[in-house]
Amino acid sequence: MTKTYTRxxxxxxxxxxxxxxxxxxxxxxxxxxxxxxFTRIRPMDGKPGGTLARGTVxxxxxxxxxxxxxxESGVWRKKDPLEKKKIMLKWAELIRAxxxxxxxxxxxxxxxxxxxxxxxxxxxxxxxxxxxxxxIDKMYDEIAPTGPSARAxxxxxxxxxxGAITPWNYPMIIDAWxxxxxxxxxxxxxxxxxxxxxxxxxxxxSLAVEAGLPAGVFNVVTGYGEEAGKPLALHxxxxxxxxxxxxxxxxLIMGYAAQSNVKRVALELGGKSPLVVFEDADLDAAAxxxxxxxxxxxxxxxxxxxRLLVQRSVQDKLIxxxxxxxxxxIALAHPFEPSAQIGALxxxxxxxxxxxxxxxxxxxxxRRAFGAEQVLSETGGYYISPGVFVDMTNDMSLARQEIxxxxxxxxxxxxxxxxxxxxxxxxxGLAGAVFTKDMDxxxxxxxxxxxxxxxxxxxxxxxxxxxxxxFKQSGFxxxxxxxxxxxxxxxxxxxQQFG
Ligand code: NAD
Numbered sequence: 078m079t080k081t082y083t084r085x086x087x088x089x090x091x092x093x094x095x096x097x098x099x100x101x102x103x104x105x106x107x108x109x110x111x112x113x114x115f116t117r118i119r120p121m122d123g124k125p126g127g128t129l130a131r132g133t134v135x136x137x138x139x140x141x142x143x144x145x146x147x148x149e150s151g152v153w154r155k156k157d158p159l160e161k162k163k164i165m166l167k168w169a170e171l172i173r174a175x176x177x178x179x180x181x182x183x184x185x186x187x188x189x190x191x192x193x194x195x196x197x198x199x200x201x202x203x204x205x206x207x208x209x210x211x212x213i214d215k216m217y218d219e220i221a222p223t224g225p226s227a228r229a230x231x232x233x234x235x236x237x238x239x240g241a242i243t244p245w246n247y248p249m250i251i252d253a254w255x256x257x258x259x260x261x262x263x264x265x266x267x268x269x270x271x272x273x274x275x276x277x278x279x280x281x282x283s284l285a286v287e288a289g290l291p292a293g294v295f296n297v298v299t300g301y302g303e304e305a306g307k308p309l310a311l312h313x314x315x316x317x318x319x320x321x322x323x324x325x326x327x328x329l330i331m332g333y334a335a336q337s338n339v340k341r342v343a344l345e346l347g348g349k350s351p352l353v354v355f356e357d358a359d360l361d362a363a364a365x366x367x368x369x370x371x372x373x374x375x376x377x378x379x380x381x382x383x384r385l386l387v388q389r390s391v392q393d394k395l396i397x398x399x400x401x402x403x404x405x406x407i408a409l410a411h412p413f414e415p416s417a418q419i420g421a422l423x424x425x426x427x428x429x430x431x432x433x434x435x436x437x438x439x440x441x442x443x444r445r446a447f448g449a450e451q452v453l454s455e456t457g458g459y460y461i462s463p464g465v466f467v468d469m470t471n472d473m474s475l476a477r478q479e480i481x482x483x484x485x486x487x488x489x490x491x492x493x494x495x496x497x498x499x500x501x502x503x504x505x506g507l508a509g510a511v512f513t514k515d516m517d518x519x520x521x522x523x524x525x526x527x528x529x530x531x532x533x534x535x536x537x538x539x540x541x542x543x544x545x546x547x548f549k550q551s552g553f554x555x556x557x558x559x560x561x562x563x564x565x566x567x568x569x570x571x572x573q574q575f576g
Contacts, residue, residue: 087191087413090181098129098275100136100299101282103143104292109300110135117273120188120421121412123457127185127276132300134308137267140296141314144238144265147293154235154263158214165210165261168288172203175284179249182276187245188421188458189374190412198249202281205253205557208541209261212559221570230571235263236341237316239565240309242302242330243278244322245271245423246377246481251345252278254545254556255319259565260294267296267315269306271322273423275299302326311337317565321345321379323479324504324550343554343564345379345546347479348507351500352382352536353522355493356391358512362534364398365406366510367485370536372407372463375419376483379551380508382536384476385465386499389489396446396467396487403448403463411456421458422482428459431482435464438475438486444468449484471499479505493518501527506548510536529555 098114099106108114113131118124130136147153153161172179179202180195189198219231241255248270259266270278275297282297298305306326310318310333317340320330324346334340352370354363370382387395412420422428428451435449449464463483469476476486490496500509500522510532511522523531529547532538539545544555554564 082192082415084411084413084415087181090177091185094178094181096127096182096185096276097279097283098127098299099279100130100132100140101279101297102136102140103296104286107136107139109133110139115272117186117275118424119185119458120423121184121456121458123425123459129272129275129299132269132298132305136298136300137305137308137312140267140298141238141309141312143293143296144267145314147291148235148237148265152291153260153265153294161261162210162213164289165206165213168285168290169203169207169210171284171288172199172206172281175280176200179277179280182280183249183274184412184420186274186276187248187423188412190410190414190417190420192415192417193374198247202249202253204541205250205257209257209562212562213261216562226575228573228575230573232569232571233566234569235566237264238314239264239266240312240315240318241266241268242306242309242318242320242322243268243270245274246374246379248274249277249281251321251556252281254321254561256281256295258561259319260290262562262565264565265294265296267298267309269298269300269309272299272301307333310334313338315340317341317343319343319554319564321556323347324552327552341564344552345554345556346550346552348379348381348505348547348551349384349477349479349503350380350382350505350508350510350528351384351386351503351526352510353386353496353500353512354388354391354395355496355511355513355515355518356388357514359514359534360391360395360398363512364395365402366512366536367395368399368402368407368463370510371485372403372419372483373537375422375461376463377423377481380530380537382508382510383480383485384471384503385485385487386490386496387487388496389491392467392487392489396465399465399485400447407463409452409460409462411453411458419463419483421460423459425459427481428461431461431480431484434475434478434480434482435484438466438473441473441475443473443475443486446487471502477503497522497525501525504550507546507551508532
């Protein structure tokens with residue numbers, strides 16, 4: 078039977094919840110070495126949330142030493158594959174069993190509707206850990222062709238200590254995208270979650286140990302990017318940084334790797350994805366995809382469809398339909414309300430930044446069709462209504478910058494050639510979509526849009542079997558799918574000569 082959730086249910090669950098904000102190192106909770114903490118402000122109402130350890134270089138050193146010791150001891154990497162699989166699957170089950178608690182932690186930190194946290198974020202986090210757990214006892218090595226007098230084994234071996242640095246928009250999902258393949262491959266991990274969203278990461282680590290993951294294999298250090306993320310990326314004993322975040326910080330991470338030990342980096346960065354609608358498209362389907370593609374998670378999605386390229390003849394009709402879908406389907410409300418489809422933005426400073434970008438866009442001549450205003454300010458939280466700007470050109474700031482708020486820029490075009498040029502006229506290459514009934518054109522577009530994922534007549538459909546990541550300044554390296562394991566391993570040749 079499906080459980081019915083009410084706002085009162087979540088309010089009383091919250092009052093019973095203890096928020097654990099210490100680092101998790103070597104299987105134990107640890108306060109920051111400095112003893113310092115910081116307080117997270119809840120985006121849903123502006124009240125104080127969790128108190129977190131303010132990790133710095135000393136905490137990173139401890140966590141890396143713990144991860145290194147676990148790796149060198151072989152307590153995890155040398156374990157029987159079947160046993161490792163069982164532990165990962167148990168971990169996934171524990172995540173599901175603690176779903177309501179994890180959903181609450183995520184919502185407290187990031188302000189998204191708690192039912193979205195539960196039904197999307199927790200579910201996909203558990204599925205991610207399970208997906209890679211299931212791979213553990215199905216990975217084979219290779220034997221290279223040699224003459225009969227030799228045997229050359231090509232072994233896929235773990236790298237060692239992985240530093241994972243993650244953002245705040247889908248914390249648990251993105252953590253699982255890093256943790257699943259890196260731990261399944263036999264590595265140890267130090268995770269530095271975004272300072273805005275650490276609670277779920279700490280809980281994931283304690284559940285991992287409860288499932289049987291040996292202490293030190295998965296460590297969490299909370300804190301600010303400059304204070305905790307930077308020393309992790311500069312650390313001489315970290316073999317790789319798996320980073321998801323802004324392009325700006327991604328560039329710094331590459332620099333840190335070069336300045337330290339030439340560690341590997343994988344970067345999942347920003348986006349400004351085009352959704353292209355031709356006049357022959359199913360406009361109802363396109364409107365729904367454009368609205369959900371841009372406004373879900375309050376627009377705080379790296380692959381959000383923030384640029385709507387629409388054939389001029391249907392622009393007005395499509396915008397009316399987007400307005401109607403937004404009004405009827407995408408309810409903005411307090412995250413504990415069961416009706417909420419979208420909630421608050423991550424923090425006050427971010428809301429102010431988004432409102433500033435909107436104001437600057439209007440000064441440049443962007444015409445507001447609807448929305449994109451601060452709402453629910455009486456709650457003390459940080460809410461902006463979904464909104465659309467029309468008759469835009471691709472050189473306007475709202476069409477070029479990653480806003481990370483619920484703001485859609487509609488840009489009209491006349492010809493297919495022009496649409497493709499506009500679609501690719503961005504520094505990013507994360508995702509894109511084309512809506513048309515002409516399948517030849519759909520396939521031409523899917524080949525030519527320079528992006529890691531291109532959807533045809535739909536937006537944001539995926540599963541764990543499909544790789545995710547970008548081209549151009551959206552980064553490199555892929556999360557999800559069996560291929561994600563590759564970046565946490567390397568090949569080792571073992572040559573044996575006979576006779
Ligand atoms: P951000 O780059 O500000 O922060 C990401 C992480 O980096 C955080 O943990 C932060 O503390 C850390 N950090 C900040 N400065 C650092 C430094 N100097 N050294 C080391 N670490 C540092 O990004 P954000 O605001 O948390 O997230 C939003 C961004 O993430 C957007 O640009 C979005 O597109 C991107 N994103 C990309 C993907 C993807 O898969 N491509 C997914 C989600 C989010």
